[in-house]
Amino acid sequence: MKIITISREFGSGGRELGKRLADALGIPCYDQQIIEMVAEKEKLDKNYVAYQSEKDVRNFYPATIARGFTRPNYAMLQGVQVMAKEQEMMKKLALESDCVIVGRAGDIVLADQKPFRIFVCADETSKLSRCRARAEENEKLSDKEILRKCREIDKRRASYRKLFTERRWGDAAGYELCINTSGKEIASLIPALCSYIEQWYTEAQKDS
Numbered sequence: 001m002k003i004i005t006i007s008r009e010f011g012s013g014g015r016e017l018g019k020r021l022a023d024a025l026g027i028p029c030y031d032q033q034i035i036e037m038v039a040e041k042e043k044l045d046k047n048y049v050a051y052q053s054e055k056d057v058r059n060f061y062p063a064t065i066a067r068g069f070t071r072p073n074y075a076m077l078q079g080v081q082v083m084a085k086e087q088e089m090m091k092k093l094a095l096e097s098d099c100v101i102v103g104r105a106g107d108i109v110l111a112d113q114k115p116f117r118i119f120v121c122a123d124e125t126s127k128l129s130r131c132r133a134r135a136e137e138n139e140k141l142s143d144k145e146i147l148r149k150c151r152e153i154d155k156r157r158a159s160y161r162k163l164f165t166e167r168r169w170g171d172a173a174g175y176e177l178c179i180n181t182s183g184k185e186i187a188s189l190i191p192a193l194c195s196y197i198e199q200w201y202t203e204a205q206k207d208s
Helices: 014-025 032-042 046-054 061-065 074-096 124-134 143-162 186-207
Strands: 003-008 099-102 116-121 177-180
Touching (some): 003 014, 032 046, 032 074, 074 099
Parallel strands (some): 003 099, 116 177
8 A cells, every 4th residue: 555645845846746746656646635525524614624724733732632731612622623534534545545645744644554754845945936836916925925924834734743743844754755846846856756656665565
C-alpha cells in the first residue's frame, strides 16, 4: 500500500505537487475533498467544516481539554469534533487504497500505515510568485501583506501538528523527503519524485 503524505509551507506549491504526483502514480489525491466528504457524511455545510478546519487550534488542548484546567467551551468542542471526523476520514481513505493526503498532519494521523512523508518548502520570492499567480484580479495585497499571511498560515499548521507530536513541523528527521521548490516548476520535479518513491517502496518491501 502506497500512502504518501504532503506537509507544506504556504505558497511552496505543495498542493500542486501532491496532485501532480498522484496523477503520475495513478492514485487519488485528497485535500479539500476531505472537507467535502466529512460534510456529506455528517450532513454539515462544507463551508462550516472548512471554517472549523482552518481555525487556530493552539488553544484546543494544552490548557483546556488535555489538562482539564478549565471546561472547554462549545466553539472549542465544535473544532475538536470536526478535527476528529477529518482524521477518521483520512484513516478510512488510507485503508481503502493507495493515495496522497495533503496537509492535516496526515503523516502523524496515518503513522500506523507507515506513509512516505514529504515536506515542501520554498523561499519568499517563490512563495510571492505562486501567491500572485493564483490571486484574484481584484486582490490588492502588498508583498509584505502576502508574506505575513503566509507566516500566519504556517504558524497555524505548526500548531495543529503540535497537538499530536513534539517533533517540530518541518524538522527534516520527521520526513522521508524534503523538497525545496524555490525557482522550480512543480511539473518538472514529478518524474524524479515518482522514481524515488517507487524505489523507496521497493527497498521497504525487501526489509519487511
